[in-house]
Amino acid sequence: MHFWLDPENAKLMVANIAQVLSAADPENEATYQANAEVEIEALGALENEISRTLDGVKDKPFIVFHDAYQYFESRFGLEVAGTITVSPEAMPGAARVDELRKKVSELGATCVFAEPNFEPAIVSTIVEGTEAKAGVLDPEGSALAEGPGLYGDLLRGIAAGLVDCLG
Numbered sequence: 001m002h003f004w005l006d007p008e009n010a011k012l013m014v015a016n017i018a019q020v021l022s023a024a025d026p027e028n029e030a031t032y033q034a035n036a037e038v039e040i041e042a043l044g045a046l047e048n049e050i051s052r053t054l055d056g057v058k059d060k061p062f063i064v065f066h067d068a069y070q071y072f073e074s075r076f077g078l079e080v081a082g083t084i085t086v087s088p089e090a091m092p093g094a095a096r097v098d099e100l101r102k103k104v105s106e107l108g109a110t111c112v113f114a115e116p117n118f119e120p121a122i123v124s125t126i127v128e129g130t131e132a133k134a135g136v137l138d139p140e141g142s143a144l145a146e147g148p149g150l151y152g153d154l155l156r157g158i159a160a161g162l163v164d165c166l167g
Contacts, residue, residue, distance in 0.1 A: 006071035135165030
């Protein structure tokens with residue numbers, strides 16, 4: 001469950017963190033609450049930015065490597081056509097690959113996404129002979145540098161990956 005891919009959930013986490021820190025350190029409660037308010041406002045702006053970024057691709061069906069993007073898809077109104085595997089530890093068999101190739105053709109899926117931590121060859125096999133393109137999405141930000149902008153970079157990276165492949 002990649003619940004962090006929805007900025008509304010991130011807002012709830014920020015509020016909860018501020019509440020827990022305030023309870024543990026009441027002397028600095030005002031600082032924790034003020035910082036939380038600033039972050040929640042920034043998350044709202046990020047959500048609006050991502051929504052605008054994705055406006056042109058919301059109606060384009062795509063297939064993702066595994067079912068990691070439900071919260072992101074739901075928040076931003078995206079049209080996922082399916083997943084390659086339910087669990088990244090279980091690679092699909094030949095019948096599943098054939099089923100996905102048919103789904104790509106039938107639904108007009110524009111793109112099939114791999115993830116950086118898993119073998120992308122299966123995606124190449126699925127898109128072979130179709131008009132769909134292969135792309136990469138990273139729901140964990142494995143290639144991102146640590147720092148205060150990490151969460152925004154994670155969501156922007158997913159949005160950019162979608163737009164690059166679907167646009």
